[in-house]
Amino acid sequence: MVHGTTYAFSVVSTVTSQVNLSLHLQSYTYTGLQLTTRKSHRTLFDLGMDSPAEHSYKVSVPPKKSLTEEFSEAAKEMFLADDPLRQYKDQSGSKKIWLALQYVFPILDWGRHYTVEKFKGDLIAGLTIASLSIPQDIGYSKLANLPPEIGLYSSFVPPLIYPLMGGSRDIAMGPVAVVSLLLGTLLQNEIDPKTNPLEYRRLAFTATFFAGVTQAALGFFRLGFIIEFLSHAAIIGFMAGAAITIALQQLKGFLGIKNFTTNTDIVSVMESIWRSAHHGWNWQTILISASFLSFLLVTKYIGKKNKKLFWISAIAPLISVIVSTLLVYMTRSDKHGVAVVKYIKKGINPPSASLIYFNGPFALKGLKIGVVAGLIGLTEAIAIGRTFAGMKEYQLDGNREMLALGTMNVVGSLTSCYITTGGFGRSAVNSMAGCKTAASNMILSIVVLLTLEFITPLFKYTPRAILSSIVIAAVIGLIDYKSAYSIWKVDKMDFLACLGAFFGVVFASVEYGLLIAVGISLVKIILQATRPKIALLGNLPRTTIYANFEQYPEVTAVPGVVIVRVDSAIYFSNSNYVKNSCNTDLINSATVVVDIDTSGIHALEELFRVLEKRQIQLILVNPGTTVIQKLHLAKFTDLIGEEKIFLTVRDAVKKFAPKEVDSV
Structure with missing residues (x-):
């Protein structure tokens, strides 16, 4: 908890960048030391990785793309980003056809050898x-x-x-x-x-x-990413539940029961056996x-x-x-x-x-x-x-x-x-x-x-009992308890998906177990998308690197500056959450931001106005190509002023806390 008025935020960057918001607001340290309030103060918004460069460079805005170019690039990214045939574009026509046929029919390749x-x-x-x-x-x-x-x-x-x-x-x-x-x-x-x-x-x-x-x-x-929505944890639970259900179904042949339930849930099966x-x-x-x-x-x-x-x-x-x-x-x-x-x-x-x-x-x-x-x-x-x-x-x-x-x-x-x-x-x-x-x-x-x-x-005299035994022996291997235990240790939310899929299959039916598995996986994605974390950063002693306090306890706060990183894209789904997080005296954590949409920009505008009323300046650091282009087109850069956009956290801190930079 930060005593006094403290704001933390983070926006968008490319994959190779981070998002940090530094508020020139307070003097503080994070772990083990009391946070104290100071007056004076500006807001720093970092969107990129720090660089040890001594020279300051201005963040440039890429040229505006036409509507056709935007749609073309989006289509290529979705359908052709991993297109293996791109490597054949420089080949002759006949060679290109032969290589394309080899791609579709690999036997034409390995069959020759x-x-x-x-x-x-x-x-x-x-x-x-x-x-x-x-x-x-x-x-x-x-x-x-x-x-x-x-x-x-x-x-x-x-x-x-x-x-x-x-x-x-x-x-x-x-x-x-x-x-x-x-x-x-x-x-x-x-x-x-x-x-x-x-x-x-x-x-x-x-x-x-x-x-x-x-x-x-x-x-x-090239839409294979769709199957990724069924997470590994959900698959582990689903397979284990299906294995038990299959084994239970085989009890009809295993015990020689003539009248057996057609339901697959464990309750119906056990009642039928009883x-x-x-x-x-x-x-x-x-x-x-x-x-x-x-x-x-x-x-x-x-x-x-x-x-x-x-x-x-x-x-x-x-x-x-x-x-x-x-x-x-x-x-x-x-x-x-x-x-x-x-x-x-x-x-x-x-x-x-x-x-x-x-x-x-x-x-x-x-x-x-x-x-x-x-x-x-x-x-x-x-x-x-x-x-x-x-x-x-x-x-x-x-x-x-x-x-x-x-x-x-x-x-x-x-x-x-x-x-x-x-x-x-x-x-x-x-x-x-x-x-x-x-x-x-x-x-x-x-x-x-x-x-x-x-x-x-x-096969006329083959007993059905032996087929049941073969199936039971085969499906036992689908119960991967070691992976389930590992999931429990690593990620409790993933384990919930695993458990939900398992119990859904065993106590309801295979299709309900599948729906539960997909449902829990989607809920996890939605929670991560709508509740991004925001990390509080400080300076690693004797370096120009600014790192997370939770990961590196040895980092120290820059007096008068609060640096926060949002590691998530700012979209309509989380823009209000990010904005509201910056209007409290709590400092939150999140994942790397790689993009921003109009809702995210609108949230930034609202945050800017709120901070302006409190005489706090909002400063951007190293926006990525997509981000700075959208902010420029939305005239957000004009709103805050281009002089408040920096390439690195070091440059921004050097501007507002020069003594701290000189001491490094």
């Missing part, structure tokens, strides 16, 4: 992820309330498309648990999959089509489930402890399917209440373009479901792709990935597939198995093709 050694690595990796993916695909299709063959279809066509356009060497494509659960939950709210299976599949293909269109559009228009406890459980099913789940968890533990033995956990699901199928066939457990898969349609993907709803009420419903599920799938794939790209030190273009994923899902929707994306489990196995390029996805696709053509009849 493909070797036998790379093929060996991709072959081993493809066979390994196939052994993991095939059992998972059948289980995940059940999560989406779709026939098991559609899960296999979705690991045949999409993995053929992605290597043509995708840039990740490690990501493995196919159905994933979270998207399957989300899609199944949203679809069954519209159509009952049991009474209307054909219409349900049509809506699933429609949602997949619009999910692909959404993903491709985001990549084409009601069936006396007569609905099957002990043979429980024995199969528990035995193979233990086997899967043990192999997963071995794979984590010894990275060289990752293949044990990778082939464990396929081994479980084979062994459990043989056991059921030999003991005929299916005649004693053990539910089996019975029938998986043989043959490759049939065309499904005619099944998609392109008009009518179901088209709109498919669009809504597709957008939501597509964004979740996109978020998961981009996060996984960036993780492995960082580990192996290669670049991954997020917008190109979105275009590849979108194209993959559009083609998938036309060939009886549902939404596919990159799964972390299979991608991790793919990477550890030694994949060299995205061609490992093609090997996976070929194995799935052979499975569809020749092996599906052998």
